[in-house]
Amino acid sequence: MMENVFLPKLAKIVKNEKMTAMEHFLRLQLLDKKTAEEFQYNLGQFIEISIMGVGEAPFSICSMQNQKYLLDLCIRSGGRVTSAILRLGEGSLVGVRGPYGNGFPLKEMEGSNLLLVAGGLGVAPLRSILQYSLKNRAKYRDITFFYGIRTYDTMLFRDEFNSLLAGGDESGCKFYLSYEDPKDEQCLLLEAEYSDRCMSGVVSKLFERTEISPKDTYAIICGPSIMYKFVGQELTKRDVPPERILISLERRMRCGIGKCGNCIIGDGSSIRYVCKDGPVFTYWDALHTKGMI
Amino acid sequence: MAKPKIGIYGLTGCGGDQLMILNLENELLDLLRNVEIVAFQEASSVQQDEEVDIAFVEGSVSTELDLERLKDVRKRSRMLIAIGDCAIGGCVQAMRNQEMTMKEKMEEVYGKGEEYFKVLEPYGLSKYVNVDLELQGCPIETTEIRQVFLSLLHGDTPEIKDYPVCVECKLNEYQCLLVDKGMPCLGPIIAAGCNARCPGLGIDCVGCRGPIMNETNAAEELHTLLEKGYDERYIENRLRFFGANFEGILKLSKMLREKTGGARGK
Amino acid sequence: MTSESLDAFVNNLETYGKIYGPVKTGESCSFQEISQSKEMALNYSRTMIPPKKFFLKLKERMFIFDERECEYEETLEDGKIVVFGIHPCDIYALKLMDKIYLDKNPDKYYQMRRENATLIGYSCHPDEYCFCQSQGTNYAVDGFDLFLHELKDKFLVRIGSEKGNKIASENSKFFMDVESSDIQEFREAEGKREKEFTLKLAINGLTDMLALSYESDVWKEYADKCFGCGSCNLVCPTCRCYDVVDNVNMDLKSGERQRMLNSCMLKKHGLVYGGKNFRPTRVERLRNRFNCKGSLREDMMNCVGCGRCTVYCPSKIDYVEVLRRVRGEL
Numbered sequence A: 001m002m003e004n005v006f007l008p009k010l011a012k013i014v015k016n017e018k019m020t021a022m023e024h025f026l027r028l029q030l031l032d033k034k035t036a037e038e039f040q041y042n043l044g045q046f047i048e049i050s051i052m053g054v055g056e057a058p059f060s061i062c063s064m065q066n067q068k069y070l071l072d073l074c075i076r077s078g079g080r081v082t083s084a085i086l087r088l089g090e091g092s093l094v095g096v097r098g099p100y101g102n103g104f105p106l107k108e109m110e111g112s113n114l115l116l117v118a119g120g121l122g123v124a125p126l127r128s129i130l131q132y133s134l135k136n137r138a139k140y141r142d143i144t145f146f147y148g149i150r151t152y153d154t155m156l157f158r159d160e161f162n163s164l165l166a167g168g169d170e171s172g173c174k175f176y177l178s179y180e181d182p183k184d185e186q187c188l189l190l191e192a193e194y195s196d197r198c199m200s201g202v203v204s205k206l207f208e209r210t211e212i213s214p215k216d217t218y219a220i221i222c223g224p225s226i227m228y229k230f231v232g233q234e235l236t237k238r239d240v241p242p243e244r245i246l247i248s249l250e251r252r253m254r255c256g257i258g259k260c261g262n263c264i265i266g267d268g269s270s271i272r273y274v275c276k277d278g279p280v281f282t283y284w285d286a287l288h289t290k291g292m293i
Numbered sequence B: 001m002a003k004p005k006i007g008i009y010g011l012t013g014c015g016g017d018q019l020m021i022l023n024l025e026n027e028l029l030d031l032l033r034n035v036e037i038v039a040f041q042e043a044s045s046v047q048q049d050e051e052v053d054i055a056f057v058e059g060s061v062s063t064e065l066d067l068e069r070l071k072d073v074r075k076r077s078r079m080l081i082a083i084g085d086c087a088i089g090g091c092v093q094a095m096r097n098q099e100m101t102m103k104e105k106m107e108e109v110y111g112k113g114e115e116y117f118k119v120l121e122p123y124g125l126s127k128y129v130n131v132d133l134e135l136q137g138c139p140i141e142t143t144e145i146r147q148v149f150l151s152l153l154h155g156d157t158p159e160i161k162d163y164p165v166c167v168e169c170k171l172n173e174y175q176c177l178l179v180d181k182g183m184p185c186l187g188p189i190i191a192a193g194c195n196a197r198c199p200g201l202g203i204d205c206v207g208c209r210g211p212i213m214n215e216t217n218a219a220e221e222l223h224t225l226l227e228k229g230y231d232e233r234y235i236e237n238r239l240r241f242f243g244a245n246f247e248g249i250l251k252l253s254k255m256l257r258e259k260t261g262g263a264r265g266k
Numbered sequence C: 001m002t003s004e005s006l007d008a009f010v011n012n013l014e015t016y017g018k019i020y021g022p023v024k025t026g027e028s029c030s031f032q033e034i035s036q037s038k039e040m041a042l043n044y045s046r047t048m049i050p051p052k053k054f055f056l057k058l059k060e061r062m063f064i065f066d067e068r069e070c071e072y073e074e075t076l077e078d079g080k081i082v083v084f085g086i087h088p089c090d091i092y093a094l095k096l097m098d099k100i101y102l103d104k105n106p107d108k109y110y111q112m113r114r115e116n117a118t119l120i121g122y123s124c125h126p127d128e129y130c131f132c133q134s135q136g137t138n139y140a141v142d143g144f145d146l147f148l149h150e151l152k153d154k155f156l157v158r159i160g161s162e163k164g165n166k167i168a169s170e171n172s173k174f175f176m177d178v179e180s181s182d183i184q185e186f187r188e189a190e191g192k193r194e195k196e197f198t199l200k201l202a203i204n205g206l207t208d209m210l211a212l213s214y215e216s217d218v219w220k221e222y223a224d225k226c227f228g229c230g231s232c233n234l235v236c237p238t239c240r241c242y243d244v245v246d247n248v249n250m251d252l253k254s255g256e257r258q259r260m261l262n263s264c265m266l267k268k269h270g271l272v273y274g275g276k277n278f279r280p281t282r283v284e285r286l287r288n289r290f291n292c293k294g295s296l297r298e299d300m301m302n303c304v305g306c307g308r309c310t311v312y313c314p315s316k317i318d319y320v321e322v323l324r325r326v327r328g329e330l
């Protein structure tokens, strides 16, 4: 019997926790043991989650592959599927398809410095790389993480990042935080305590705080679409070659496997499917594919 | 879970949209099991002025009383859904909006020197209050109201079709009346949802569902039909019949009026 | 095969599945089920909806679900079909569709129907909207099971697959060996046909021209004329975009997932979270459409020159004219 790639596999919600006013942490476990074991993913790949009667939407997996075959996601509610996920309690079932997309070239990045730049919800896929690189610390040189938030309330994975702030360089990663609302009290408190690692402004301002060595650094950016232009420019100014700047894109997706065409972008000389050619592209791709960023 | 409370109200309109809800018949009974209807103007005379989860409002705001009632309903409802073209753009009632003053219109209909009740130029609800969802149609489609009900009861925001009738023609493989027969079809600028009923029957779309919000290329419709040999005034009337209050058509009318220096037959 | 045998041959095709052929529907043509060859309008220029509808349906149910049973259940209908009378451009278009739908993640619905179908090509003559010659898609080399070339009182039949070969041998009574005079006649007919093309589009370097003209005013100019009605995409044999919706039944527990063809000329095609639209106006949408069609994605031209989008555009936006403007020829 031919496999039907569109038929979702059932997964149980083992955790559905509120993180902020908008975002939930979701942990899924595939019901079928064999499916779960075969479910090997690259960091940066995404899955399609189906809710019966509501629809289907793509989400990045936000943790590294683990022994228990659990899939962690961070979901911002507001649309049909995302609001429906919010309603579901632990133990409920959802449909899962995937993993889809290319993911980050972790092997290729070995031996280099990593600079991870996250804006808002973009932190989700980058968290998985952070987890992985900290766990395989010896494979990478310096690891730097820039995280831009609007206010303290909107900060995701707060405990994890606070402990990185508190741990300083001992934590294995240089963590920097920027916040957009200059009057946010909790952020001001953080800044008072970690003045060298926390500042107000947009995430690209954090470049003022640290030196990066362009020759041996991979930069990975994920966030709202306008961020790519600004951060990309900052990095190019610092001579990081565009093919070593990685971005992860969001587009409307219906299939995740290069069929439905909703994610098509580009120009006559370079038409790309975000779902199957991406979602991870290089900044070089972006410079040579119109309409990508 | 408590059953959601639903109110169905009518302002100035023909009641046709409420009728379409009644047309659900057997299905209606099934649906009713899942909701509590606290007000339904067309189906009973009982009106309870309590809080509702979802208010469906039909008709345009054409009198001070309409406006008062609308504001009251808005205050009492968590979600307000405008049903039918009247509640969205004023529909047929708004055909002469901004062409004549209200006084002129009343005089034309009722004669000079009569005492009129307090009237306003007919507009949709969103001119006055925040509307959560608009269901286009004159009247609305039973299939659509059914889908909206089911979606809401399932807990989701209903998906409303925001593309033109042409899409439905193609999905049904109906012959294109405009291209093949040169008929004055308004399908390219009118919101789908009727499953292209008229073109399917060989009748050109008159636009009863109203133009697509913020997407209407009315100028091109005029241009296309002029090229097919139709008269400008005829086309304009056709466009205004159901869509007079929609931005693209208003603009077009204004342009045409300026062009002819305001001189217009009645 | 002689012209007289056509009826009997078509009748015999029933063995291989339900027969569909081009039938006149009003002023247009459409592939419909037929029982006899005379129902077909074999001298048709183009159908409004291309034969892709047999494989990627205009709308279809993908599967049903039930929340109570926690079950997804596929709904696939099976059945063999014969599509008779396909033109070369549409055969090329299906080759492109195959590359997309039968890749490493094959679409089961498409795949099954494709395997169940027999494609029989039929020669045609260009009208003023055809420019397949420019796109290099005016002569089908493969991608069909059988191809019938109409000559004076006979058909020259080409066999394009094993399936085609099987049909030919099982119906050998209709076929005669090709004589050298037939080849001569075929050659002359093809040569004459090559000269019949009036509409031409220069496609060399078009991909780069499109990229270079990304900011061109041409897009705005045509976007002002465009309705954003999606007809151009929906009638295009190589447009494969579709949208998906879930419909719930009255019990609120069960329902179906449905997909239907979509178009990048519609607002929803570029819409994402928070109401952000990557192609907010008709300018970006029209530009996207032409860039997509003019690309060599999947290593072949994404437009096969069938002329449908021009013919069925209510606003008469002419595909070839737009691209010539992009090239700076007009």
Ligand SMILES: Cc1cc2nc3c(=O)[nH]c(=O)nc-3n(C[C@H](O)[C@H](O)[C@H](O)COP(=O)(O)OP(=O)(O)OC[C@H]3O[C@@H](n4cnc5c(N)ncnc54)[C@H](O)[C@@H]3O)c2cc1C
Residues within 6 Å of the ligand: A046, A055, A056, A057, A058, A059, A060, A061, A073, A074, A075, A076, A077, A078, A079, A080, A081, A082, A083, A121, A124, A125, A249, A250, A251, A252, A253, A279, B162, C271, C272, C273, C274, C275, C276
């Ligand atoms: C590769 C990838 C990875 C992603 N990873 C994550 C992740 O980790 N976490 C996460 O939260 N999200 C992620 N997203 C985004 C996520 O897929 C979207 O939030 C999701 O698709 C929304 O689906 P929905 O059904 O909830 O919204 P829908 O109801 O489908 O609506 C989609 C959006 O369109 C808008 N919309 C719909 N109809 C209209 C209309 N008529 N007018 C105006 N606007 C309208 C809505 O505002 C909504 O935001 C990712 C997306 C991609 C492509």
Ligand code: SF4
Residues within 6 Å of the ligand: B165, B166, B167, B169, B170, B175, B176, B177, B178, B179, B185, B186, B187, B188, B196, B199, B204, B205, C314
């Ligand atoms: S008949 Fe009318 S609605 Fe249908 S495709 Fe033609 S123009 Fe559009």
Ligand code: SF4
Residues within 6 Å of the ligand: C232, C235, C236, C237, C238, C239, C293, C302, C303, C304, C305, C306, C307, C308, C309, C310, C319
């Ligand atoms: S773009 Fe137009 S001419 Fe080209 S294949 Fe599609 S419909 Fe035919």
Ligand code: SF4
Residues within 6 Å of the ligand: A261, A264, C233, C236, C238, C239, C240, C241, C262, C263, C264, C265, C288, C289, C290, C292, C293
């Ligand atoms: S032209 Fe538009 S509708 Fe057609 S395949 Fe490309 S993106 Fe899809």
Ligand code: SF4
Residues within 6 Å of the ligand: C225, C226, C227, C228, C229, C230, C231, C232, C233, C265, C312, C313, C314, C315, C316, C317
């Ligand atoms: S068919 Fe014509 S009017 Fe309609 S979207 Fe395409 S180009 Fe625009």
Ligand code: FES
Residues within 6 Å of the ligand: A252, A253, A254, A255, A256, A257, A258, A259, A260, A261, A262, A263, A264, A273, A274, A275, A276
């Ligand atoms: S999501 Fe369907 S093609 Fe990319």
